[in-house]
Amino acid sequence: MPTQVSPAAEVVEIHDYRHPQGWSGAPDKRTREACDRLERGAILLLRGIPYDFPRADIDFLLQHQAEDSRLHKNVSYRPTEDLLRGFGGSGEEEERVHEILRNYSRAVTEFIGRLLAPYAGRWTLDYASFRPLEEAGRELSLHKRGDLLHVDAFPSRPTRGARILRVFTNIHPQKNRVWLAGLPFEPLAEQYAPAAGLQQYAGGSSGRLRALFGGPKRSAYDSFMLHFHDWMKENSTLQDGLPRAQVEFPPNTTWLVYTDTVPHAVLSGQFALEQTFLVPIEAMVTPQVAPLRVLERLAGRAMA
Numbered sequence: 001m002p003t004q005v006s007p008a009a010e011v012v013e014i015h016d017y018r019h020p021q022g023w024s025g026a027p028d029k030r031t032r033e034a035c036d037r038l039e040r041g042a043i044l045l046l047r048g049i050p051y052d053f054p055r056a057d058i059d060f061l062l063q064h065q066a067e068d069s070r071l072h073k074n075v076s077y078r079p080t081e082d083l084l085r086g087f088g089g090s091g092e093e094e095e096r097v098h099e100i101l102r103n104y105s106r107a108v109t110e111f112i113g114r115l116l117a118p119y120a121g122r123w124t125l126d127y128a129s130f131r132p133l134e135e136a137g138r139e140l141s142l143h144k145r146g147d148l149l150h151v152d153a154f155p156s157r158p159t160r161g162a163r164i165l166r167v168f169t170n171i172h173p174q175k176n177r178v179w180l181a182g183l184p185f186e187p188l189a190e191q192y193a194p195a196a197g198l199q200q201y202a203g204g205s206s207g208r209l210r211a212l213f214g215g216p217k218r219s220a221y222d223s224f225m226l227h228f229h230d231w232m233k234e235n236s237t238l239q240d241g242l243p244r245a246q247v248e249f250p251p252n253t254t255w256l257v258y259t260d261t262v263p264h265a266v267l268s269g270q271f272a273l274e275q276t277f278l279v280p281i282e283a284m285v286t287p288q289v290a291p292l293r294v295l296e297r298l299a300g301r302a303m304a
Contacts (some may be wrong), residue, residue: 007204008243009181009262010042017050017115031117035285038116038165041184043247046255049169051111057100062271064089064132074129076273077101079109080273101128101249108167108275108304112256116165124162126276134178136268146266149182149235150293152155152259153225158218161304162278164260169273176248177269183243185261185291192238193298196231198224204301221292221303225260232263234290249297260291 008057014034033139070104072120075097076084084098097190105128135146142148152164170177182188182209218226231239242263249269257264281287296303 003035008183009245009247010037011045011247012042013045013047014115015047017046020250028117030131030283031115033186035116035118038256038258039163039284039286040289041258041261043181043262044262045249046254046256048252049171049254050115051107053104053107053169057103060096061100061130061132061171061273062173064093064130074127074131074248075101076104077126077128077130079105079125082112097130101130104128105272105275109277110213110273112167112277116256118285119165119277119279119283122280123165124278124280126157126164126278128275129273131272131274132270134268134270142233143230144198145233148239149180149244149263149265150229150232150265151185151188151225152262153222153229155226157258158222159278160219161221161290162280163290165256165277165279167254167256167258167275167277169254170249170251170269170271171273172251172269172271174251175269176250178267179247179249180244180265180267181247181257184289186289187264188242189291189294189298192232192235193224193228193295196224196228198295198299201227202295202301202303203211219304221295224295224303225291 012034034044077082077084077098079102082102084094084101087094089097094171099249108128109125138146140146147159152166153159154164168177183191202220244265246267281290281292284290287293292304
C-alpha cells in the first residue's frame with residue numbers, strides 16, 4: 001500500500017483502480033481510505049491514464065508549443081462556463097483544444113467521483129488546465145514561481161475553507177514531471193503560521209477592507225492562506241530548511257493531491273493536464289486535519 005518516500009512526503013500507489021467492484025458504487029472502506037490518505041497529506045499515484053482520454057487528443061496537445069507569457073502560463077478551461085482562456089493558436093485549433101479540455105474535464109470528474117466516492121456531487125468543479133511549457137528555467141516573479149515550496153491559495157476565487165483537490169496527468173511521451181513535496185499542513189502550520197502573522201489575520205479585517213474596495217470578499221482563512229503562499233516563497237530559511245522529498249511522476253501517470261495541504265514545488269516537466277475540485281469541510285472523511293481546522297485550533301477562533 002503506502003510507500004514512505006521520506007518523513008516529508010507519502011506517496012500511495014493505487015494499483016487496482018480499474019477493478020469494477022473496488023472503485024464504483026456506494027462509498028466503501030477503500031474509497032474512504034483513499035480520501036483519508038489525501039486529507040492527511042498523501043499523494044495518490046495511479047499508473048496509466050485512468051479515465052477516457054483518446055490518443056488522438058493527446059497527440060494534438062503535444063503539437064502545441066505555447067509561447068511563454070507572464071499572463072498565461074497555462075491554457076485554462078472553466079467547466080461551469082464552458083470557457084477557454086490562454087490559447088494562442090488559430091481559431092480552428094482553439095476549437096479543437098476547447099473540445100479536448102471539455103471532454104477531459106468531464107471524463108476525469110466522472111472517474112474521481114468513483115475513486116473518491118464520499119466527495120462525489122459535494123464538490124465545486126473548478127478550473128481545468130493544460131500546461132504545455134517546460135517548467136525548468138522559467139523566468140517568473142517571485143510569487144508566481146512554481147519551483148519554490150508553497151501551499152496553494154487562489155487570489156480571485158476564495159474557498160472559504162473548502163480544500164483544493166487537484167488531479168494531474170503527465171502526457172509527455174518521455175519526460176518525468178519532477179516535484180518537491182514537503183511536510184503535511186499541520187506540522188507546517190505549527191512551525192511557521194505564528195511567525196507568518198496568523199493571529200493578525202484571524203481577526204478577519206483584511207478581508208472586509210478588500211471587499212470595501214471592490215476586491216473578492218475573503219474570509220480570515222482565505223486572507224491568511226493567500227498571505228502564507230507568498231510568505232513561504234519569500235522565506236529563504238523555510239525554503240532551505242523545510243523537510244522535502246523529490247517525487248517523480250513518469251509519462252502517462254496520474255496523481256491526486258490536496259495542494260493547500262502539501263507544500264510543493266515543480267522543478268521540471270512539460271505537457272501536463274490538471275483538474276481542480278473545491279471540496280467542502282462537510283464532505284471530509286477526516287475534517288479535523290483540514291487546513292481551516294488546523295489554523296482555527298492554532299488561532300483559537302473561527303476563521304471562515
